[in-house]
Amino acid sequence: MKKQKVVILDNEQQNKHDLDAIHKVQEGLSKVDQFPVYTPDLQWFESMVRNEKENSRKKLRKELSLFLIIALFILSGIIVSFYQLPVVFIVIQIITPVFIAYYTISSFSRKVKINE
Amino acid sequence: MDPLIKSAKEGDHLAFAMLFKENYPFLVKYLMKITMNPDMAEELAQETMAKCIQKIHLFNGQSKFSTWLISIATNAYIDQCRKQKRENKWKGQEEVYRKLKWHFESRNEEWNDALEALGKLPVDVRVPIVLKHYYGYSYDEIGAWMKISSGTVKSRVHNGILAVRRELKLGEETEGRHTRQRTTK
Structure with missing residues (x-):
């Protein structure tokens, strides 16, 4: 009795099958390219650009005013506490850096855990 | 750098519109290939153009404008998928290609396995x-x-x-x- 191992699939054959698969994928995707795509006219694109620029300008204005209002609110609170309630002012000055340090460290360690 | 891109960078609306009109079919077809959904492709093409308007100052002209559009479109699609996944709106991979298959069939085109x-x-x-x-x-x-x-x-x-x-x-x-x-x- 003679034991015969069947020819092992070599790299060349593997590559050939890969190339066949790639070719079939390319064939399928090229069919998508033959699909007619409706392209709007130039005026549509122009008004889209104008609207988009207007929207981003409005968004920037809104965000900036929100930032200024919050900043004013915080600053006035600090100034009032400094003159009227110095104890509260000192407590805020101590709590703030502690909170920032705690928040930074905890978010950093969370990121490290996710990446592990 | 292409004079159209230069004008668009300087804020010329018409130059922007011409650039988009020229590249729109290419962009939509690319998005159709990765999303496998013609409706989503058009939606994402608009989102890509909007991002492009906001980021045009970052385009340095080292690559083609169409290549730059593709990079923005790719990120927009990946972001959308992540968002859908987060909001549990993910319908599963099975449904992804159905719309495209339907479009093929409605045009009497042979569907490719x-x-x-x-x-x-x-x-x-x-x-x-x-x-x-x-x-x-x-x-x-x-x-x-x-x-x-x-x-x-x-x-x-x-x-x-x-x-x-x-x-x-x-x-x-x-x-x-x-x-x-x-x-x-």
Whole structure:
């Protein structure tokens, strides 16, 4: 009795099958390219650009005013506490850096855990 | 740099419109290939153009404008998929290619099994396959756009092609023979 191992699939054959698969994928995707795509006219694109620029300008204005209002609110609170309630002012000055340090460290360690 | 891009950077609306009109079919067709959904492709094309208007100052002209559009579109699609996944709106891979298949059938076009196999792949595998094997971008470029290493892109493309092969049953016979050992007299 003679034991015969069947020819092992070599790299060349593997590559050939890969190339066949790639070719079939390319064939399928090229069919998508033959699909007619409706392209709007130039005026549509122009008004889209104008609207988009207007929207981003409005968004920037809104965000900036929100930032200024919050900043004013915080600053006035600090100034009032400094003159009227110095104890509260000192407590805020101590709590703030502690909170920032705690928040930074905890978010950093969370990121490290996710990446592990 | 292309004078149209230069004018667009200076804030010329018409130049922007002309650039978009010129590249719109290319952009939509690229998005159709990765989303496999013509409606979503048009929606994402508009989102891509909006992002492009906001980021035009970052375009340095080293690559083609269409390549830059593709990189923005790729990120927009990946972001949308992540968002849908977070909001539990993910419908599963099975449904991804159905719309495209329906469009093929409504146009009496023959549906390609390779497209179905591609549609069954996860987004992060399908996108690099399309970019690498259809558009011919390098692993480095794809990695930079998808914010992953070029080695990861390479392995995703390789595994993706293997999955397509399995789906298309390419080389199954020889692979079957390879795994089994036969004894003959």
